[in-house]
Structure formats: C-alpha cells, structure tokens
C-alpha cells in the first residue's frame with residue numbers, strides 16, 4: 001500500500017509525487033488519461049520555477065527542449081525586467097509543459113498508473129480508499145492535483161444542481177458506508193439526475209437474499225477486521241430496495257463471482273510485471289503480507305456468500321409519474337361518487 005496517492009499527472013501532481021518520493025514515501029500517481037498529454041497549455045517557465053527544477057536535478061532533461069530565453073515578462077500586465085532579479089536564471093525559459101511533465105515523470109520511482117480516473121474517495125481513521133480505474137486503492141493520504149475544473153465534494157451533498165446530470169456512476173462507493181450514508185448518497189444521485197437519467201452502481205453483494213441476519217453481521221465484522229475498512233455489503237435484494245426506496249426503477253441487475261485477490265484476476269488486472277512487483281512487496285514486507293493473507297482468508301471463507309453486483313437504475317420519466325397520479329385520482333374519484341371510470 002502506498003503512503004500517498006496523487007490524483008492527476010499534470011505538472012502539479014508529478015512534482016508533488018517527486019518531492020514525496022524524495023522524502024522517502026511510497027507514492028502512486030493515478031492519471032485519468034491513457035497517454036501523457038502531447039499538447040501544452042503552458043509554454044514558458046518563470047525564473048523561480050527554473051531554480052526549483054535546477055535544484056532538483058530536473059533541468060538538464062528539460063533544457064534540450066528549450067526554444068527561447070526571454071529577458072523580460074509581465075505580471076498581470078505589469079512589465080518585469082528579469083535582469084533586476086537576484087537569480088541564476090534571469091529569464092523566462094520557453095519550453096512546452098509536456099516536456100517539463102515528461103522530465104519529472106521519468107524520474108518517479110513508481111510509474112504513473114494511467115487510464116485510472118479517480119471517481120470516488122472515502123476517508124476513515126486508517127486513511128483513504130480511492131476508486132480509480134476499476135479498483136479501490138488504499139493509502140494514508142490522497143493529494144488532489146487533478147487540475148482546476150474538478151469539484152471535490154461529499155457524495156451525499158455534491159452541490160450540483162438538481163436534475164443536472166444524465167448519468168451518475170458509483171464505483172464501489174456505497175459498500176463502505178453506513179446504512180444512513182448509503183441512503184443519503186443514493187438520494188443525492190436521484191436529486192441530481194434528470195428524469196430518464198441512469199444511476200449505475202458496482203458493489204459487493206451477499207448471497208442468497210435469505211441469508212440470516214447473524215451471518216450477514218459475521219461477514220461484515222470479519223471483512224472490517226481483515227480489510228480495515230468498514231465494509232457493509234448487502235444482499236442483491238437489499239441493494240435494489242435501497243435504490244427503489246429513493247425513487248429509482250431498476251433497469252438491470254448483474255452478478256459476477258467475487259474475484260478479489262484470486263491469482264488469475266490479479267494477473268489479469270495488474271499484468272505479469274505488476275503481479276511480480278506485488279509479490280516482491282509481500283515477500284519483503286511482513287505487515288503487508290499478513291494483512292493480504294488475512295483478507296484472502298476472509299474472502300475464501302465467505303466465497304459462496306460474496307458476489308460482485310452491478311445495478312443500473314433509472315429515474316422514472318415524468319410521464320410515468322403523471323400516469324400514477326391519474327390512477328390515484330381515479331381511485332379517489334371512484335370512492336367519491338361511485339362513477340365507473
């Protein structure tokens with residue numbers, strides 16, 4: 001488990017990861033895009049930025065891409081003559097942001113994990129659980145360096161306008177919440193979706209629907225102890241009830257075997273190199289090894305009762321709601337005057 005996750009492999013995220021690695025921490029950068037950006041928003045570095053990159057030994061790799069050294073610049077339109085500054089680099093360095101980012105990325109110990117957009121974050125006493133690229137990453141800390149446009153908000157209180165979204169996706173977010181928090185998040189998804197909008201969730205489920213309450217509690221307790229996250233999976237029926245109670249109609253329910261920590265799935269998800277890296281980490285870190293083995297034991301013990309469940313629910317179209325109103329009105333009418341409508 002890394003000490004820190006960084007969301008975003010722009011210059012901010014990459015330099016943050018670089019600095020944290022220099023301080024001796026294990027860092028993993030999660031990046032939404034599949035490939036490094038080739039287009040550059042920024043085209044020049046200010047003297048102080050050049051000083052920092054030089055101090056960190058990063059300037060040499062950047063310098064061969066420099067196209068200009070500009071002796072002057074401006075701050076909000078106020079002209080600046082760099083010759084007046086007490087600096088080794090009295091100029092703006094003309095270099096594309098993509099080259100600066102690539103130079104920093106090349107010096108990271110752990111490669112950036114790409115196609116891994118952060119979609120949900122939960123925090124507890126042990127740290128953070130971050131959903132990205134189809135799995136949940138745990139770490140002590142998360143740094144959000146995902147650019148200027150992202151809203152960071154509570155999933156139960158997003159601040160988004162009512163009926164402003166067509167699709168809301170919750171990836172392994174609800175399982176870790178209490179019953180009350182689950183309901184609040186589903187209600188919020190319902191609020192921000194337009195009529196006809198879809199809510200897709202992918203969660204940990206329990207089988208069968210008739211599973212006794214004390215078995216459910218035992219599974220939840222053992223999961224919480226072994227994975228150190230307060231996991232509260234529910235039966236498939238309970239998941240669908242949660243959604244319908246908030247006003248959704250169920251469109252599709254899919255199940256798949258729970259394959260977490262199964263060797264074949266680890267290789268499929270991480271590749272041979274990634275799997276070997278995990279094995280080396282487990283062999284060299286007894287605490288991590290014990291924890292992973294405890295998790296695996298729990299998953300195996302409850303193999304028959306655990307399932308992955310994916311549900312797509314839809315906010316009913318307004319037309320359907322009107323139909324219901326008319327039906328209710330007819331019933332009231334019948335009781336009122338006895339007419340046969």
Ligand SMILES: Cc1cc2nc3c(=O)[nH]c(=O)nc-3n(C[C@H](O)[C@H](O)[C@H](O)COP(=O)(O)OP(=O)(O)OC[C@H]3O[C@@H](n4cnc5c(N)ncnc54)[C@H](O)[C@@H]3O)c2cc1C
Nearest residue numbers: 008009010011012013030031032041042043117118146147
């Ligand atoms: C038009 C324009 C011109 C500019 N010109 C200059 C200039 O000349 N000089 C200058 O110094 N600066 C300039 N800037 C500013 C500079 O480009 C930004 O300050 C810089 O890009 C900020 O870096 P960043 O890493 O914070 O964000 P970004 O460069 O935006 O990087 C954010 C990264 O996070 C990733 N990401 C987003 N969401 C997620 C998610 N959910 N999960 C995982 N990853 C995610 C993105 O794919 C991206 O790679 C300009 C900016 C603009 C828009």
